[in-house]
Amino acid sequence: MNILAIETSCDETGIAVLCGEKTSYGHFFTVIADALLSQAALHTEYGGVYPTLAKREHQKNLPILLEQAAGIAPSLDTAMDAVAVTTGPGLEPALWSGITFAQALAHTWQKPLFGVNHMEGHLISSLCRRDSHIELSQRWVFEDTAFPLLALLVSGGHTQFVASDSRFSYRILGDTLDDAVGEAFDKVARMLGLSYPGGPNISRLAEIARTSSLQKSPVKLPRPMITRNTCDVSFSGLKTAALYALRNMGGIESLSEANKAAFAREFEDAVTDVLLTKTRRAMQESSAHTFVLGGGVAGNTHLRMSLARLMHEEFPRVRLQLPDPSITGDNAVMIGQAALLHLLDGDWNLAHPPIDLSAQGGLSLA
Ligand code: KG4
Ligand code: ZN
Numbered sequence: 339m340n341i342l343a344i345e346t347s348c349d350e351t352g353i354a355v356l357c358g359e360k361t362s363y364g365h366f367f368t369v370i371a372d373a374l375l376s377q378a379a380l381h382t383e384y385g386g387v388y389p390t391l392a393k394r395e396h397q398k399n400l401p402i403l404l405e406q407a408a409g410i411a412p413s414l415d416t417a418m419d420a421v422a423v424t425t426g427p428g429l430e431p432a433l434w435s436g437i438t439f440a441q442a443l444a445h446t447w448q449k450p451l452f453g454v455n456h457m458e459g460h461l462i463s464s465l466c467r468r469d470s471h472i473e474l475s476q477r478w479v480f481e482d483t484a485f486p487l488l489a490l491l492v493s494g495g496h497t498q499f500v501a502s503d504s505r506f507s508y509r510i511l512g513d514t515l516d517d518a519v520g521e522a523f524d525k526v527a528r529m530l531g532l533s534y535p536g537g538p539n540i541s542r543l544a545e546i547a548r549t550s551s552l553q554k555s556p557v558k559l560p561r562p563m564i565t566r567n568t569c570d571v572s573f574s575g576l577k578t579a580a581l582y583a584l585r586n587m588g589g590i591e592s593l594s595e596a597n598k599a600a601f602a603r604e605f606e607d608a609v610t611d612v613l614l615t616k617t618r619r620a621m622q623e624s625s626a627h628t629f630v631l632g633g634g635v636a637g638n639t640h641l642r643m644s645l646a647r648l649m650h651e652e653f654p655r656v657r658l659q660l661p662d663p664s665i666t667g668d669n670a671v672m673i674g675q676a677a678l679l680h681l682l683d684g685d686w687n688l689a690h691p692p693i694d695l696s697a698q699g700g701l702s703l704a
Contacts, residue, residue: 339419339681340370342407342443343674344400346436347428347456348494349377349387351399352670355411355418358678365480365682367466367675371410372476373403374669378535385528386521387494393431400439415447420688422677425453426701427495433697441695450691452680454673457496457703458508460632461489462679463672464661480679484657488626490617492641493633494520494535497613499569499620500703506685508703511620512569519609520635522573526580526605530598531590541638543602548640555604556597557583561611569620571612580605610644617645621653630659637666 339359345352355371377395381387408414423440426433437453444451462480469477488511489500497519499512517525520537527536532543547555562575583601584590590598621629629649635641642660649658665672680686 339678340417341674341677341681342414342418342421343454343670343677344421344423344436344440345456345459345668345670345673346396346400346432346439347424347426348432348668349381349392350668351375351377351396351403352668352673353400353403353407354670354674355407355414356671356674356678358682360682364482365679366469367478367480367678369476369478369671369674371407372669372671373406375399375403382534385534386524387429387432389429389431392429393435396432396435397439400435404443418447418449420450420452420677420681420691421447422452422454422673423695424456424459424673425695426456426698428456428697428699430697430699433699437695437697450688451695452677452686452691453695454676455701455703456668456673457491457493457498457500457633459672459676460491460493460636461500461630461703462676463665464489464630464632464636465659466675467659468662478675480675484627486624486626487628487630488620488624489630489632490613490620490645491633492519492613492631492635494518494524496633497571497573498703499616501620501624501626505683506680510702510704511623512571512616515563515570515572516574517572517577519571519573519613520633522577522609523635525577529581529584529590530602535634537635537638540602540606541640543599544606544640547596547599547603550596550599555600556587556593557601557604559583559604559608561608561615564612564615569616569623571616573609573612576605576608576612606638606640610641613641614644614648617648618652621656626656628657628659629653632661632666634667636661637663
């Protein structure tokens with residue numbers, strides 16, 4: 339089954355063409371084309387994503403990416419069985435640009451159109467792994483999942499613990515009460531004079547402090563909600579504490595490079611401590627047999643290693659699924675994988691696509 343998938347929920351424009359098959363060994367997804375354009379550099383001066391600029395860029399990029407995809411996978415109009423597009427959550431103007439483009443394609447090609455939840459895309463793609471039998475493989479395997487499953491989804495807009503007892507059924511165990519973890523990384527990065535997206539930049543700086551002889555941070559940041567008896571998190575207080583701490587030290591101008599790195603490390607440690615503690619709690623609450631990490635912040639090496647250690651030491655029987663680093667950020671492959679899984683499993687029917695799609699900025703998994 340062939341699908342063309344479109345992603346425009348934030349600042350990445352993506353079009354991917356995937357072929358999915360269901361076998362007795364599991365589901366396989368071959369990525370035939372993966373065309374992606376990032377607008378991150380354009381949004382740098384705003385320190386975050388500027389919605390109307392994002393919309394305009396998506397509208398400009400989509401035809402370019404479609405042409406690229408058609409160059410790799412010709413006869414798209416006849417070869418595709420369906421079109422899939424992200425309908426939420428995300429920035430509504432940005433989502434609409436993908437939806438209207440997808441609607442026009444589906445109409446012209448006379449193909450069914452399906453809407454995909456962006457967070458389910460992150461979750462499902464994190465459950466896929468590259469086929470190790472083929473070097474540099476574009477073939478992905480979706481292995482049978484041991485339920486119950488617990489997912490920690492961490493991105494620029496979300497920090498959620500999602501429990502699942504069966505495929506496509508979700509329950510939110512914990513959420514952020516204010517800022518998402520990626521947003522906190524981006525804002526603190528900005529305070530440190532680092533460019534957007536800030537997560538990878540803070541992480542690189544923190545790594546310098548981890549590997550250098552400088553051990554001590556100039557400040558101790560709080561670990562919000564860590565003792566609270568829930569799986570909810572909050573990062574707004576941590577962000578404010580970081581701001582005041584920097585001010586008290588006389589601003590970043592007066593901070594040495596070594597102290598800046600130590601500060602980044604302390605921030606990354608604070609975030610990781612909170613997420614580890616809440617993961618432990620969510621694991622106990624969900625009695626999960628599988629733990630999966632997904633979303634842009636899943637690219638964070640320190641978080642990945644810390645979660646791997648936690649699982650190894652305290653939940654050794656739980657299957658840990660960390661996403662391939664190449665697919666942690668937003669992309670259209672994950673949207674295609676999620677749509678194909680729904681279709682191959684018979685949860686969606688090619689003959690009965692949804693009547694109409696609309697952008698839902700606050701779309702939730704449950
Ligand atoms: O999932 P994603 O690509 O877009 C959204 O759906 O929001 O996540 C983007 C977020 C940004 O906030 C970015 O700073 C963060 O993921 N991020 C990271 C890392 N790579 C990306 N945060 C921490 N460490 C990283 N290595
Ligand atoms: Zn995302």
